Amino acid sequence: MRTKSLSLLMSAASACCGLGVFLSCSPKEACATSVEMVGDSLVADIDMGHFAIAIQHPADTTSALAQAIAEYASEALGGTYQGEYTSPHAIMSYYHSQTIKDWLPDYQQLKEVSDADNKFYWNVRITTVADTPQFLTIAYNCETYQGGAHGLGVHFGITLRKSDCRRVGWEVIRNSNGEKVQELMRQGLREYFNVKTDDELKNLLFDENYIYTMPMPQCPPLFTADGIQFVYNPYEIAPYAAGRPTFVIPYDKLNDNLTVTAQRLCGNI
Secondary structure, three states: OOOHHHHHHHHHHHOOOOOOOOOOOHHHHHOOOOOOEEEEEEEEEEEOEEEEEEEEEEOOOOOOHHHHHHHHHHHHHOOOEEEEOOHHHHHHHHHHHHHHHHHHHHHHHHHHOOOOOOEEEEEEEEEEEEEOOOOEEEEEEEOOOOOOOOEEEEEEEEEEEEOOOOOOOEEEOOOOOOOHHHHHHHHOOOOOOOOOHHHHHOOOOOHHHHOOOOOOOOOOEEOOOOOOEOOOOHHHHHOHOOOOOEEEEEHHHHHEEEHHHHHOOOOOO
């Protein structure tokens, strides 16, 4: 189960994270500094199960920032939508229908070999995490069940710099393998797992060497009002039962290891 689920997570990471990828807006279409967000959703309860998607997006869907969010949403959902990025509803409708179509053969096969009333589940939420004059952070949550012992939930997201819609990745943290950043990460994980020592922590991770060099999350850094959020998905560094190890490191604690780009985003310079 670990290998299969980790493989699924890696596929999701490839689609969702886009680490090191940047999206630039035209200088004449500078992203807004104040964003009015609205919501839209689609829900289908059918014989196969529950299929739902909800997206928060800028009210002005023609803006550069809105289209950057729409493009990210499409990539997170699979990256096969070929239409324009000015209609979030069209993107939702496409992936909602496509998921139902793609999952139907698996559901029919399951029904042939099992009398159990297994209902599939697909629930996607794209929501606003933080909105400041410098950046907008959105989260992508996807919870799925296609039979088996349990479902799988993944959490990704992206921070967009409003001035040019650049996607922010882990490159904005300098010397991430250095002792200062590593200790801050271990501290965050100790708090998440409610343990006091690294010896206790290492027994909860897949690899005890992680306490010496903790890998950066597959989810990009999520800039929030209080600091940078680190999110490890299930099976990434710990078993499924560990949940989603998540913690926030305040900007002032990371400041010496932030690039000028990151310091400007969080308002430290």
